[in-house]
Amino acid sequence: MTYDTENIFAKILRGEIACDKVYEDEFALAFHDINPQAPVHILVIPKGAYISMADFTARAPADLIAGFFRAVGQVARDNGLEAPGYRILANAGDDAHQEVPHLHIHIFGGKRLGPMLTA
Numbered sequence: 001m002t003y004d005t006e007n008i009f010a011k012i013l014r015g016e017i018a019c020d021k022v023y024e025d026e027f028a029l030a031f032h033d034i035n036p037q038a039p040v041h042i043l044v045i046p047k048g049a050y051i052s053m054a055d056f057t058a059r060a061p062a063d064l065i066a067g068f069f070r071a072v073g074q075v076a077r078d079n080g081l082e083a084p085g086y087r088i089l090a091n092a093g094d095d096a097h098q099e100v101p102h103l104h105i106h107i108f109g110g111k112r113l114g115p116m117l118t119a
């Protein structure tokens with residue numbers, strides 16, 4: 001599978017589409033999900049053309065992998081989620097209903113969350 005450079009998160013990274021940004025550094029961009037599923041629902045994406053976690057961890061340089069995961073933790077801390085708790089999730093592929101083919105980690109929080117999976 002080749003990376004679709006016209007996916008919506010690629011356009012957000014290029015600044016062609018606006019987002020409600022909560023964090024940015026050289027490795028990652030984080031913004032509020034347009035259709036939140038919890039009081040806090042933030043997406044964190046790496047700055048690079050990666051479709052999924054498998055793709056990212058196979059091809060990305062080590063500093064980007066480290067920087068991306070540091071950013072996920074930073075966003076959780078910055079948004080006051082560490083003490084009450086939160087959930088991270090990354091969908092990959094059809095079975096998981098991945099809508100946007102650019103790796104993204106969802107951060108959910110701000111309430112007592114429901115069961116981990118609904119199937």
Ligand code: 5GP
Nearest residue numbers: 008019031032033034035091097098099100
């Ligand atoms: P997925 O199903 O791929 O894991 O999740 C994609 C997420 O991206 C969904 O939660 C959806 O609401 C969100 N989303 C889709 N398009 C946009 C957009 O243009 N802006 C923002 N902020 N979120 C988006």
